Amino acid sequence: xxxxxxxxxxxxxxxxxxxxxxxxxxxxxxxxxxxxxxxxxxxxxxxxxxxxxxxxxxxxxxxxxxxxxxxxxxxxxxxxxxxxxxxxxxxxxxxxxxxxxxxxxxxxxxxxxxxxxxxxxxxxxxxxxxxxxxxxxxxxxxxxxxxxxxxxxxxxxxxxxxxxxxxxxxxxxxxxxxxxxxxxxxxxxxxxxxxxxxxxxxxxxxxxxxxxxxxxxxxxxxxxxxxxxxxxxxxxxxxxxxxxxxxxxxxxxxxxxxxxxxxxxxxxxxxxxxxxxxxxxxxxxxxxxxxxxxxxxxxxxxxxxxxxxxxxxxxxxxxxxxxxxxxxxxxxxxxxxxxxxxxxxxxxxxxxxxxxxxxxxxxxxxxxxxxxxxxxxxxxxxxxxxxxxxxxxxxxxxxxxxxxxxxxxxxxxxxxxxxxxxxxxxxxxxxxxxxxxxxxxxxxxxxxxxxxxxxxxxxxxxxxxxxxxxxxxxxxxxxxxxxxxxxxxxxxxxxxxxxxxxxxxxxxxxxxxxxxxxxxxxxxxxxxxxxxxxxxxxxxxxxxxxxxxxxxxxxxxxxxxxxxxxxxxxxxxxxxxxxxxxxxxxxxxxxxxxxxxxxxxxxxxxxxxxxxxxxxxxxxxxxxxxxxxxxxxxxxxxxxxxxxxxxxxxxxxxxxxxxxxxxxxxxxxxxxxxxxxxxxxxxxxxxxxxxxxxxxxxxxxxxxxxxxxxxxxxxxxxxxxxxxxxxxxxxxxxxxxxxxxxxxxxxxxxxxxxxxxxxxxxxxxxxxxxxxxxxxxxxxxxxxxxxxxxxxxxxxxxxxxxxxxxxxxxxxxxxxxxxxxxxxxxxxxxxxxxxxxxxxxxxxxxxxxxxxxxxxxxxxxxxxxxxxxxxxxxxxxxxxxxxxxxxxxxxxxxxxxxxxxxxxxxxxxxxxxxxxxxxxxxxxxxxxx
Numbered sequence: 001x002x003x004x005x006x007x008x009x010x011x012x013x014x015x016x017x018x019x020x021x022x023x024x025x026x027x028x029x030x031x032x033x034x035x036x037x038x039x040x041x042x043x044x045x046x047x048x049x050x051x052x053x054x055x056x057x058x059x060x061x062x063x064x065x066x067x068x069x070x071x072x073x074x075x076x077x078x079x080x081x082x083x084x085x086x087x088x089x090x091x092x093x094x095x096x097x098x099x100x101x102x103x104x105x106x107x108x109x110x111x112x113x114x115x116x117x118x119x120x121x122x123x124x125x126x127x128x129x130x131x132x133x134x135x136x137x138x139x140x141x142x143x144x145x146x147x148x149x150x151x152x153x154x155x156x157x158x159x160x161x162x163x164x165x166x167x168x169x170x171x172x173x174x175x176x177x178x179x180x181x182x183x184x185x186x187x188x189x190x191x192x193x194x195x196x197x198x199x200x201x202x203x204x205x206x207x208x209x210x211x212x213x214x215x216x217x218x219x220x221x222x223x224x225x226x227x228x229x230x231x232x233x234x235x236x237x238x239x240x241x242x243x244x245x246x247x248x249x250x251x252x253x254x255x256x257x258x259x260x261x262x263x264x265x266x267x268x269x270x271x272x273x274x275x276x277x278x279x280x281x282x283x284x285x286x287x288x289x290x291x292x293x294x295x296x297x298x299x300x301x302x303x304x305x306x307x308x309x310x311x312x313x314x315x316x317x318x319x320x321x322x323x324x325x326x327x328x329x330x331x332x333x334x335x336x337x338x339x340x341x342x343x344x345x346x347x348x349x350x351x352x353x354x355x356x357x358x359x360x361x362x363x364x365x366x367x368x369x370x371x372x373x374x375x376x377x378x379x380x381x382x383x384x385x386x387x388x389x390x391x392x393x394x395x396x397x398x399x400x401x402x403x404x405x406x407x408x409x410x411x412x413x414x415x416x417x418x419x420x421x422x423x424x425x426x427x428x429x430x431x432x433x434x435x436x437x438x439x440x441x442x443x444x445x446x447x448x449x450x451x452x453x454x455x456x457x458x459x460x461x462x463x464x465x466x467x468x469x470x471x472x473x474x475x476x477x478x479x480x481x482x483x484x485x486x487x488x489x490x491x492x493x494x495x496x497x498x499x500x501x502x503x504x505x506x507x508x509x510x511x512x513x514x515x516x517x518x519x520x521x522x523x524x525x526x527x528x529x530x531x532x533x534x535x536x537x538x539x540x541x542x543x544x545x546x547x548x549x550x551x552x553x554x555x556x557x558x559x560x561x562x563x564x565x566x567x568x569x570x571x572x573x574x575x576x577x578x579x580x581x582x583x584x585x586x587x588x589x590x591x592x593x594x595x596x597x598x599x600x601x602x603x604x605x606x607x608x609x610x611x612x613x614x615x616x617x618x619x620x621x622x623x624x625x626x627x628x629x630x631x632x633x634x635x636x637x638x639x640x641x642x643x644x645x646x647x648x649x650x651x652x653x654x655x656x657x658x659x660x661x662x663x664x665x666x667x668x669x670x671x672x673x674x675x676x677x678x679x680x681x682x683x684x685x686x687x688x689x690x691x692x693x694x695x696x697x698x699x700x701x702x703x704x705x706x707x708x709x710x711x712x713x714x715x716x717x718x719x720x721x722x723x724x725x726x727x728x729x730x731x732x733x734x735x736x737x738x739x740x741x742x743x744x745x746x747x748x749x750x751x752x753x754x755x756x757x758x759x760x761x762x763x764x765x766x767x768x769x770x771x772x773x774x775x776x777x778x779x780x781x782x783x784x785x786x787x788x789x790x791x792x793x794x795x796x797x798x799x800x801x802x803x804x805x806x807x808x809x810x811x812x813x814x815x816x817x818x819x820x821x822x823x824x825x826x827x828x829x830x831x832x833x834x835x836x837x838x839x840x841x842x843x844x845x846x847x848x849x850x851x852x853x854x855x856x857x858x859x860x861x862x863x864x865x866x867x868x869x870x871x872x873x874x875x876x877x878x879x880x881x882x883x884x885x886x887x888x889x890x891x892x893x894x895x896x897x898x899x900x901x902x903x904x905x906x907x908x909x910x911x912x913x914x915x916x917x918x919x920x921x922x923x924x925x926x927x928x929x
Contacts (some may be wrong), residue, residue, distance in 0.1 A: 022069040022092045028062040028078065034105055034132065036062030038264045040080040040105070044406070047073035047089065076100070082163075092897030129684065130204040131155075138748075140195050142431060149195040152783055152793060154692050154750050155683070156203070164190070166203045166223060173224040177234070179334050180345050180392060181267070189227060193256070194240055194916055200228040203895035234260050237409055237919045244877065246910035250274055252910070263336040271328040275879070276905060310690035316558075321887060321902045322357020322380070354383045359887065359902030364848045366808040368767050370714055371427040373662075373848070378420030387410035400457040408449040414478070416441050422661070424717040427647045432717045433489050435660055441480025441506070448473045456687030462524030468517065475511040482506060484660040488716045498716075503662060504564070505557035510648065512542045525581075532593070533579045539605040540572040542648040546656075566654030567606040572645060574599045578620065587628045595620040599641070603651060603668055612668055618643055633684035640677055640756045646670040646706055650723045664721045671725045674703045695736035705729040707762040710895070714765075728770075731758035737779070747784040753777065754799075764895055773892055775799050792824035805895045813897050815844040830867040833873065843890065853888045861912070872915040883907040 024044065028037040042064045043055040053074065058064045073093050078086040083105045090098055138152040151158050157165045174189045176179065183188045205221035239257035244250075247847035256269040330349040336342070360377040363906040387412035394404045416439075423434035448471070455466040488498040518536040525531055549557040580593025596619055603612040613667035649656075652666040658686070683694035705727040712719040737752030757774040777799035785791040802814040820840040827833055839857040863875025887904035891897070 022071065022095060023064070023067045023097045023305065024069065024076065024090065024092070024100065025065040025067060025097065025100050028058045028064065028080075029102045029104055029343065030083075030107075031104045036060075037080055037083075037105055038062060040064075040078060041081070042066065043077040044069070045075045045077060047075055049748075050805075055477075062929075078103060078105070080105060100274060115717075131683070132200050133201040133203075133790040135195065135198040135201055138783075139787070139791050140148075144195045145191055146193045146195055146198060149198065150190060150201070150225075150621050151199060151795075152748075154748070155694055155737055158190075164225065166225065171203075171223045171225050175226040176225060177229055177265075178226055179265070180347075181332060182388075193227065193258075196916070197229055197233045197238060198227050199230040202226040221629040228251060233258075233918070236260065237917075239917055241915045241917070242912070243914075244275075244834045244910040246908050250905075250908040251908055252912075260341070263313060263340070265332075265334045267332040269328075269330050271326065274323070274325045275908075276324055276326075306311040318456070321359065321904065322355040323903065323905060325354045327352045341396040343394045344391070344797060346389070348387075348389045350387055352383070352385035354381075356381050357903045359900060361898060361900045362849065363721075363896055363898045365712065366805050366811055367712055367714070368765050368807050370422050371808070371811070372422045372432075372712070372717055374422060374717070376420055376422035378418060380416070380418035382414070382416040384412060384414040384855075386410050392849045402455050404455075405770065406451040407449065408455075409446070412444070414441070414443045414445065426491055426714075428491075430491055430494050431489050432715065433486060433488050433661065435484060435486040437482075437484040437660060439480060439482050441475060441478050443478030443480075445476045446474070462522060462530050464520075464522045466520045468520075470514075470516045472514045473512070475509070477509045478506070480506045482658065486660055486718075487716055491715055502657065503551055504561065506658075507547045507549075508545070510542070510544045512540070512648070513539075515539045528584050530582045530584070531579060532582060534577065534595070536574075536576040536595075538572075538574040538576070540570075540574075540645070542570040544568050544570075544648045544652055546652070546654055548657075552843070564655050564657055565607065566652055568626045568648060568652040569602075569603075569604040569606060570648045571602040572599060573602075580622070589628075590624065592623040594622065599643075599672070603652065605668070617676070618672075629684070632686065633682075635680070635682045636682040637678070639679075642675050642677075644673040644675060644702075644706070646672065646723070650706060661717065662719045667723045670706060670723055671704045672726070676701050676703075691738075691740040692738070693738050694912075695734075697732070697734035699732045701730035703727055705761075707760070709763045711765060721881070726761050726763075728761050729759060731760075732756065745784070747782055749782045750780070752779040754779070762895075764807055767807055769895055771803060771895060773801075773803045775801045788827055790824065790826045792822070794822045795821070796820045801892075803892045803897070807895060813846065813892060815846050817844070818842040831864060831870060832874075833863050835863075836858070836860040841888075843888075848897065851888070851899075851901075853901070854901075855886050855888070856882055856884050858882050860906070863912075867915070871917060872913065874913050876909065877912050878907070879905070882905040 006113070027041075028040045028042075029035070030037055036058075038058055038060045038740050040058040040062070041055060042058065044053045044066055046053050054066050054069065056064050056066055068304040069092050071094050073089070073091050076086075076088045076090060084107075086103060086105060088100070090921070092098065102658060131254065133153050135149060136150060140149050140152060147158055149532045150156050150164060155166060164174075173180075176189055176193070178906045182868035185189075203223075203225055206224040207221060237257065237259045239255065241255045242253065244252040249812050252273045252275045254269070254271040254273070256267065258265070258267045260266075328349070328351045330347060332345075332347040334343070334345040356379075358377075360375065360758045361375040363374045363376075365372045365374065388408070390408035393405045397403065398610045418437075418439050421435070422437075423431055425431050451473050452469045453466065454468075455464065457464045482502060483504075484502040486498075486500040488500070489496050516536065516538040518534060520532060520534040522530055522532045545567045546565060548561040549568075550559040550561050552558045553693060574597050576595050576597040578593060578595030580591055582591040583589065599616040599618060600615040601612070601616070604610070605612075620641050620643075622638075622640040624636075626634065626636045628634050646667075650666050651670050653668050654666065656664040677700045679696075681694070681696040683692070685692040704727065706723055707726045707729065709722040709724050711722075732755040733754070735752060735754040737750060739748065739750035741748050755775070757772070759770060759772055761768065761770045777797055779795070779797045781793065781795035783791070783793035798816065799818075800814075800816045804812045804813060818840070819842075821838070823835070823837045825833065825835045835857045839851075839855075841852045841855045841857075845852070858881045859877070859879050860881060861875040861877035862875045863877075866872040866874060883906055885904060885906050888900070889902075
């Protein structure tokens with residue numbers, strides 16, 4: 001940091017304009033060792049914006065002098081390694097001399113209360129490309145988790161499932177002291193580590209292994225958060241125990257212990273909960289959920305495309321619905337050895353989640369000349385468990401050669417059942433069908449991902465060679481039954497005329513194996529300019545067998561149903577070669593290039609002995625530009641083009657009747673889609689004034705997008721979905737924010753905006769349909785902390801959502817949503833503590849959705865601190881005290897708008913005990929929590 005500060009000071013000082021003869025002088029003195037300090041940096045910053053104006057260094061006797069200063073208000077900043085920073089505010093008049101006299105500097109390790117030092121620790125600062133937050137500057141209640149602290153950080157958002165967004169980009173990795181922590185489950189760190197164990201929170205774009213090795217930016221980045229532990233937490237043991245129960249149906253017990261000794265770090269955790277704490281990672285809802293077409297997520301205010309790639313009978317409730325019971329445990333070990341030339345990081349996790357739920361759904365489907373309203377209600381049960389493991393091994397063979405081996409995998413089982421009743425009415429309110437459906441299924445799934453990376457640097461700077469080999473394997477097997485009975489009614493008289501019965505056994509198996517290899521060579525052309533050439537070979541093989549059996553005369557499932565059965569194989573072989581030029585400057589980093597890919601598709605319908613073959617030639621252009629305006633401001637823009645192959649479920653020509661009223665059939669003639677994406681990001685932070693501004697945006701358009709062809713029988717309400725390619729689809733998002741500290745009120749304030757939208761084209765009953773969705777919104781928040789007295793924060797968001805489909809332009813879906821979150825923690829005498837948390841969700845009614853779905857969710861507890869340094873607390877805690885919690889979601893899916901209400905956890909009270917324990921060299925000192 002010292003070197004970085006010196007470089008920054010020299011660069012900025014070169015632009016100083018010498019005007020007046022005012023002078024600031026003084027003498028730097030060590031108050032502990034009683035000696036003058038030489039070579040200390042003395043900086044003069046403009047008071048109104050904290051921009052550096054002048055700097056100098058102290059001489060061998062500790063003296064310094066800053067001359068030719070323009071009149072105004074300034075901040076004097078004096079820094080020296082291992083010493084506490086000194087800050088003072090001064091006002092300069094024309095032709096005057098300000099003598100600071102002897103300036104006392106104190107070693108950080110010996111900072112005494114009786115020594116008066118004006119010190120200010122920057123809450124935020126930029127270290128190169130890394131935005132760093134001082135964790136203790138964002139106070140949280142005692143015993144708070146890292147996740148609670150992250151919610152306080154300006155520019156960082158955490159949703160209800162623990163998913164983190166930083167400066168508009170999803171955080172994909174959370175590291176602890178720069179290392180993986182329980183693999184791909186970031187919530188293990190954010191939900192279970194204590195906030196008071198964290199020294200710094202670093203947010204940065206993690207470069208690819210190739211870029212980190214060569215030093216040449218290849219534009220591939222992963223938004224990452226690194227949690228730097230405090231020094232006393234890196235030695236010894238620390239952890240947390242949570243016990244809570246109402247002694248009936250609600251319990252939440254968890255424990256995490258960390259033991260760090262030298263380079264060896266060992267962590268373990270266990271969770272048993274019936275209150276929703278599962279330990280499952282962010283991707284679980286996507287792995288087990290489903291849907292088709294363009295959808296709007298009301299919670300995040302964003303649109304996304306999600307295609308259903310699940311097994312036929314995946315009717316288990318997804319994360320967030322129903323009453324859950326979960327069990328989770330894990331163990332993580334990391335070590336460095338051989339003089340830190342070799343390192344190993346590995347973990348094992350076990351998860352089990354049982355969910356029992358019920359709910360009802362209302363869907364409005366807009367069709368040419370008609371509108372259908374469908375109502376569904378039902379119950380479901382699911383049980384799934386998973387054993388997973390991952391490991392990373394790195395070996396620095398010598399200063400120029402390294403090997404990295406990464407592996408991860410899991411094996412799991414699923415079990416599910418559901419019962420539902422539904423009926424559909426037309427726009428005249430006449431019922432045209434009703435149905436009863438019952439399903440049951442069990443299955444197994446496996447995953448394996450192995451990656452080998454060999455890297456070699458040569459004597460000539462910038463010349464390197466790397467080889468990367470990767471294999472991914474996924475398989476799913478399931479067996480289940482589908483029973484359904486549908487009654488169809490005359491759409492004018494309401495008289496039933498057809499009784500349709502389905503009774504089938506389903507056996508589904510899918511396996512996907514991908515092997516990819518890539519060799520990359522970099523060569524310097526001139527100083528700071530490099531060329532990179534690469535060749536890659538990729539093989540993708542997918543097998544999908546879907547078999548449906550009807551009952552025979554003896555009642556056994558022995559008759560194969562050809563309409564709903566198929567055995568399909570999909571092979572894709574791609575050869576890719578390309579080149580890119582990269583410029584690595586001090587302020588500017590830029591790259592541009594393209595790859596050319598030759599792709600061969602082979603599709604085999606094994607049941608009907610049919611083969612499809614197609615060849616494609618693709619270009620994959622990419623460009624990246626980053627401008628470092630200064631040490632605290634940066635602008636970045638990048639573009640890339642990529643292809644998306646259809647999934648095997650989208651091309652497999654077989655009907656899927658897992659939803660009896662909405663059948664889906666694949667299209668073997670689908671083309672691959674091509675995506676163009678451009679993204680920009682600008683952020684600027686002023687360290688001393690603790691002000692920050694950021695803005696971001698992304699636009700994505702797709703050629704040959706894979707969309708749905710919906711055909712709905714206006715008499716029966718039954719729908720068939722097919723897939724086809726369509727141009728003209730796009731989606732975008734943008735946003736920004738500003739945060740600052742109000743010094744007089746000692747309060748942090750932040751405000752921001754978001755704007756998302758999309759254009760999605762498909763076909764409905766042989767007519768082209770275009771659905772436009774937009775959702776502008778604003779955010780505002782504030783927080784204040786008074787040590788040992790109180791702390792509170794308030795965050796709110798307002799979104800207005802509107803959607804219009806061209807097939808019924810007069811029928812628009814417009815509504816607003818509001819979310820307000822307030823949390824306060826008050827410290828009382830006798831070590832008593834009160835905490836209250838209120839979350840308010842307000843949702844406007846629409847002509848189709850007239851129920852009141854506003855929720856006032858109030859949680860609170862009263863507790864007393866116990867044990868040494870108040871490390872423990874016992875409390876009585878209430879959840880949903882007003883008993884208003886509702887399971888609710890609203891989504892826009894092409895021409896269909898859906899509102900769902902489902903069973904969820906309601907009011908309960910528990911007796912809880914939390915203990916934050918630690919054993920280290922710093923135990924004698926009170927812990928900052």
